[in-house]
Amino acid sequence: MNQLQAIKAFARVVEMGSFTRAADSLDVPNATLSKMVKELENHLGTRLLQRTTRRVTVTPEGQDYYQQTSRVINDLEDIDSALNATHSKPRGKLRIDIGSSTATDILIPALPDFIALYPDITLELGVSDHSIDLIGNHVDCVIRGGNLDDSSLIARALGHAEMITCVSPAYLKLYGVPAYPDELKNGHRLVSYVTHHNSRAVPFKFMQDGELIEIKAEQRFNVNESNAHLAAAVAGIGIIQTFTYCAAAGLKTGELIEILHDWRPPVYPFHVVYPQNRHMTQRLRVFIDWLVTHFPPRLNGTLAK
Secondary structure: OOOOHHHHHHHHHHOOOOOOHHHHOOOOOHHHHHHHHHHHHHHOOOOOOOOOOOOOOEEEHHHHHHHHHHHHHHHHHHHHHHHHHHOOOOOOOEEEEHHHHHHHHHHHHHHHHHHOOOOOOOEEEEEEEOOOOOOOOOOOOOEEEEOOOOOOEEEEEEEEEEEEEEOOOHHHHHHHOOOOOHHOOOOOEEEEEEEOOOOOOOOOEEEEOEEEEEEOOOOEEEEEEOHHHHHHOOOOEEEEEEEEHHHHHHHOOOOOEEEOHOOOOOOOEEEEEEOOOOOHHHHHHHHHHHHHOOOOOOOOOHHHH
């Protein structure tokens, strides 16, 4: 038994939550992967994984073994990477997850520069507003906005996005222009963005002179994807709060009009996030370093052309 290979096989099953997905990611037959894990369990004299016809779960002994061996594997890979870095260019697949509007307006327009610098890195971009399990989905890093709740992840700050309140001209003809945030409670239609992790509508937020005002919308029309959220405002369905860079094109053409400018929402932080117990490959390191340099520290409407 090659114990190091068996440990790596076991770790991949833990991270993917499936023998089949782990075997596919390692490009080995499922039977070969199962045999390596079984030989490792026999060598240790303990059960690491509990298998059923539907799922694979990690035993308490397996979880402890995974945590300890992950550090050893990471140390070995760090040594290898340090030696190889001076002799080879970063290569291989890099899986990135990012929100829809941030991908469309910020990351993708900047990516030609990264691709030119690192042509041997294959980028696989997962674009959605869903929160994902980085380990389970075998994603290298996630670019997300908002507060960070998971202490098991490492985050590097990228910048802050400015936000505005906006609406279509057609809507204003029907309902009038609100002069104060409290007027939104009186007959106005608000289109809220709904987060995936708790399915709750994000309240409208307004800031002036250090005072934060929150207003919850009536549950008439909510959207859980940023581009569709913007489209709802353009269609005249209601008032939205969105990133300035998302609305910039609509503001320029007149499809959207900013309202309540003196009560702009607080800025919205963005981070690149990756698991702390996963080895940072050379390709991930250069991508994050590039991203920190190229991601605008303060996102505003000047980015969208």
